[in-house]
Amino acid sequence: MFKNSFMNQNKIPKTSEPVVQTQKQLMESPEIEKIAERIIDRENLEFGPAQIGYFLVYPNLSKYRAAKCKKASREVKFFSGNDFLIEVSGELWDMLDSKTKEMVLFHQLLHVEPVFKAKKEEWTMRIRKPDFKDYYEINDKYGSDWYKTVQATASSLYDLDPRKESKVSL
Secondary structure: HHHHHHHHOOOOOOOOOOOOOOOOOEEEOOOHHHHHHHHHHHHOOOOOOOEEEEEEEEEEOEEEEEEEEEOHHHHHHHOOOOOEEEEEEEEHHOOOOHHHHHHOOOHHOEEEEEEEEEOOOOOEEEEEEHHHHHHHHHHHOOOOOOHHHHHHHHHHOOOOHHHHHHEOOO
């Protein structure tokens, strides 16, 4: 009795019903990797032994998410060798100018934080939460127009309500 009522509540699809899967496509991006290498050199960013994978997600991560940096799972690390993944919404990336692309990527690279633990003599990979000092450095050095450009481009691309434009984030 319990089993039947549980199954009815969760509405398990019958095999004849179509199962909708996400239509997201993940692609490695040599273009993003080259831009990242330039930024890492120019800004003297140090990531120790950390390996970063750069990906475009088509059509997007979401209408409100331009890019994200995440720590690779144990399985992803095993199969790809990457400690971190930087994912960028593909349609949005294709619409951005080169300066804005650099700033989006620089912002994501600031989240990468490998830490050496001297006691254990090993590296720990962490995602760095926004540190306003570093982000102010970006604004002082490069301004904040790039961020508004990302928001306006996403708003235009996805026909967002102008009041929701500020919800587009990195």
